[in-house]
Amino acid sequence: MSRPANDRLLRALAREPVDRTPVWFMRQAGRYLPEYRATRARAGSFLGLATNPELACEVTLQPLARYPLDAAILFSDILMIPKAMGVGLAFEEGEGPRIARPVRSARDIDALPVPDIGRELRFVTDAVTLIRRELAGRVPLIGFAGSPWTVATYMIEGGGSREFAQAKALLYGDPKALHALLAKLAHATTDYLNAQVVAGAQAVMIFDTWGGILATPAYYEFSLAYMEQVVADLIREHEGRRVPVILFTKGGGAWLERLSATGADALGIDWTMELSAARRDTLGRVALQGNLDPGVLFAPPAAIRAEVARVLENYGRGPGHVFNLGHGIQPGVDPENVAAMVAAVHELSPQYHR
Ligand code: CP3
Numbered sequence: 001m002s003r004p005a006n007d008r009l010l011r012a013l014a015r016e017p018v019d020r021t022p023v024w025f026m027r028q029a030g031r032y033l034p035e036y037r038a039t040r041a042r043a044g045s046f047l048g049l050a051t052n053p054e055l056a057c058e059v060t061l062q063p064l065a066r067y068p069l070d071a072a073i074l075f076s077d078i079l080m081i082p083k084a085m086g087v088g089l090a091f092e093e094g095e096g097p098r099i100a101r102p103v104r105s106a107r108d109i110d111a112l113p114v115p116d117i118g119r120e121l122r123f124v125t126d127a128v129t130l131i132r133r134e135l136a137g138r139v140p141l142i143g144f145a146g147s148p149w150t151v152a153t154y155m156i157e158g159g160g161s162r163e164f165a166q167a168k169a170l171l172y173g174d175p176k177a178l179h180a181l182l183a184k185l186a187h188a189t190t191d192y193l194n195a196q197v198v199a200g201a202q203a204v205m206i207f208d209t210w211g212g213i214l215a216t217p218a219y220y221e222f223s224l225a226y227m228e229q230v231v232a233d234l235i236r237e238h239e240g241r242r243v244p245v246i247l248f249t250k251g252g253g254a255w256l257e258r259l260s261a262t263g264a265d266a267l268g269i270d271w272t273m274e275l276s277a278a279r280r281d282t283l284g285r286v287a288l289q290g291n292l293d294p295g296v297l298f299a300p301p302a303a304i305r306a307e308v309a310r311v312l313e314n315y316g317r318g319p320g321h322v323f324n325l326g327h328g329i330q331p332g333v334d335p336e337n338v339a340a341m342v343a344a345v346h347e348l349s350p351q352y353h354r
Contacts, residue, residue: 003241004135004137004138004139004140004202005137005138005139006070006138006139006140007140008020008021008022008070009022009024009070009071009139009140009142009203009322010140010202010203010241010242010244011319012287012319012320012321012322013203013244013246013265013266013287013322014242014244014265014287015287015319015320016319017319017353018319018353019350019353020345020346020349020350020353021312021315021321021322021323021345021349021352021353022070022071022322022323023069023070023322023323023324023341023342023345023346024069024070024071024072024073024142024322024324025069025324025325025328025329025338025341026073026268026324026325026327026328026329027328027329028063028067028069028073028329029059029060029062029063029073029075030328030329030331031331032329032330032331032332032333032334032335032338033062033063033066033335034335035062036059036062039055039058039059039062040059042055043055045091046077046091047089047090047091049075050075050076050077050080050123051123052123053123053126053127053129053130054130056074056075056076056123056127056130056131057075057127057130057131057134059075060072060073060074060075060127060131061131061134061135064138064139066335066338066339067338067339067342068342068346069139069342070139070140071139071140071141071142071203072131072135072139072140072141072142073141073142073144073205074124074127074128074131074141074142074143074144074196074201075127076124076127076144077097078144078145078146078150078151078207078209079097079099079146079151079154080121080124080192081115081121081145081146081151081185081188081189081192082099082151082154082155083120084115084116084117084120084121084188085112085113085115085155085188086101086113086115087099087100087101087102087103087112087155088100088101095159096159096160097154097159097160098158098159099154099155099157099158099159100158102155102156102157102158102166103155103156103181104156104166104170105174105177106174106176106177106180109177109180109181109184110180112181112184114184114187114188115188117188117191117192117195118191118195121192121195124192124195124196125195125196125198125199126199128141128143128196128199128200128201129199129200131200132199132200140202140203141200141201141202141203142201142202142203142204142205142246143193143196143197143201143203143204143205144193144196144204144205144206144207145189145192145193145204145206145207145230146189146206146207146208146209147189147206147207147208147209147211147223147226147227147230147247147249148182148185148186148189148223148226148227148230149182149208149210149211149214149222149223149226150207150208150209150210150211150223151185151189152167152178152181152182152185153167153210155181156170156181164210164213171218171222175221175222178222179222182222182226183226185226186226186229186230189206189230190229190230190233190234193206193230193234194233194234194235197234197235197238197243198235198238201243202241202243203243203244203245203246204234204243204244204245204246205245205246205247205248205268206227206230206231206245206246206247206248207248208223208227208247208248208249208250208252209250210250211223211224211249211250211251211252212249212250212251212252212270213251216254216255219249219252219255220255220258223249224249224255224258224259224262227247227262227264228262228263231245231247231262231263231264232263242265244265244266244287245263245264245265245266246264246265246266246267246268246289247259247262247264247266247267247268248267248268248270248289249268250270250327251270251272252270253269253270253272253273253277253278256269256273256278256281256282257281257282257283259282259286260281260282260283260285260286261285264286265286265287266286266287266288266289266322267282267286267287267288267289268289268290268291268324269288269289269290269291269326270290270291270326270327271290271291271292271293271294271325271326271327272326273291274314275288275290275291275311275314275315275321276314276315276316278290278291279315279316279320284320286320287319287320287321287322288315288320288321288322289321289322289323289324290311290322290323290324290325290326291311291324291325291326292307292308292311292323292324292325292326292341293307293325293326294325294326294327294328294329294330294333295330296341297325297329297330297333297334297337297338297341298330298332298333298337299337300337301336301337301340304337304340304341304344305340305344305348308323308341308344308345308348309344309348311323312345312348312349312352315352316352317352317353318352318353319353321352323345323349
């Protein structure tokens with residue numbers, strides 16, 4: 001398989017020169033798009049959609065039909081691994097994920113099966129194969145997984161959380177049990193990402209949405225260490241091409257130097273930190289992806305353009321920047337405002353690459 005016709009993303013992740021800054025955004029397929037809501041209604045539910053390769057392929061391609069983006073991201077969810085472990089995953093309309101059988105003790109964790117990813121999550125690798133065929137080399141496809149720690153929080157809490165009371169109780173009360181859970185998740189995550197790469201994912205991203213709620217020593221021990229382990233065991237070259245890895249810890253601004261030493265090719269940066277500071281802290285070791293405040297998309301196009309200009313200017317000259325939001329796009333955003341963001345990146349970024 002050859003390099004995609006548009007290889008700006010892969011070049012930027014390798015810190016090679018590009019003509020303009022590549023752009024894609026987290027949660028680019030999703031509820032802010034009316035065509036997504038229509039496909040989901042046809043599927044009956046979010047899980048019905050995500051477990052059907054044809055429909056998952058259709059929604060993956062929807063944002064690319066609307067906007068001139070430089071990458072596609074597989075339509076799936078970070079909670080497919082717990083689903084494969086049989087914890088009883090469901091998505092309640094308007095409430096987010098629910099796990100019927102949370103894991104809260106050493107005994108629960110011991111009883112968790114090591115999933116056969118190739119079999120249990122065949123619908124994901126089938127979706128990857130289909131998306132690659134439909135993309136026909138136009139832009140690269142990004143695969144993804146959650147970090148072991150972030151996925152563990154959902155398994156322990158039984159869903160989303162504000163305080164993470166159960167997860168913190170386990171972390172401080174029975175760290176050995178938490179390590180056993182994270183080790184199982186790290187193995188499954190490695191298998192899962194490698195299966196996506198073999199099926200055709202050309203870059204992979206690890207979402208550590210809840211790393212930022214940890215104290216620094218706990219972050220190193222329970223989140224970073226396991227991402228590092230996953231990175232070390234990933235397939236880094238497939239069919240003669242490097243498969244870059246992007247790590248994103250939301251709220252991880254204080255830990256970028258350590259993150260840049262994990263072996264990742266790039267780091268996602270949230271909007272609370274400036275890219276210029278991130279560039280300084282990572283010592284030129286990695287590319288940076290981000291970091292427009294997703295809330296900017298609620299403002300009119302002129303304001304969006306000004307904020308895009310600010311992010312580009314703050315990163316500054318030279319390669320190694322992938323334009324993105326600092327976190328996922330929010331459901332109430334007007335699709336026209338997203339078009340304004342993409343157009344601003346196209347127009348304003350070439351001057352930084354001359
Ligand atoms: O970026 C993309 O377009 C690819 C698809 C994608 C989804 N989830 C689809 C989805 C990706 C990359 C994810 C990752 C994900 N899932 C994360 C990490 C990234 C982040 O946003 O922090 C997390 C924490 C989850 C877990 C999850 N899935 C939650 C908390 C929820 C409910 C809240 C919400 O945002 O809707 C989901 C459901 C989900 N995953 C939806 C989508 C499009 C919405 C479901 C619906 O259609 O109603």
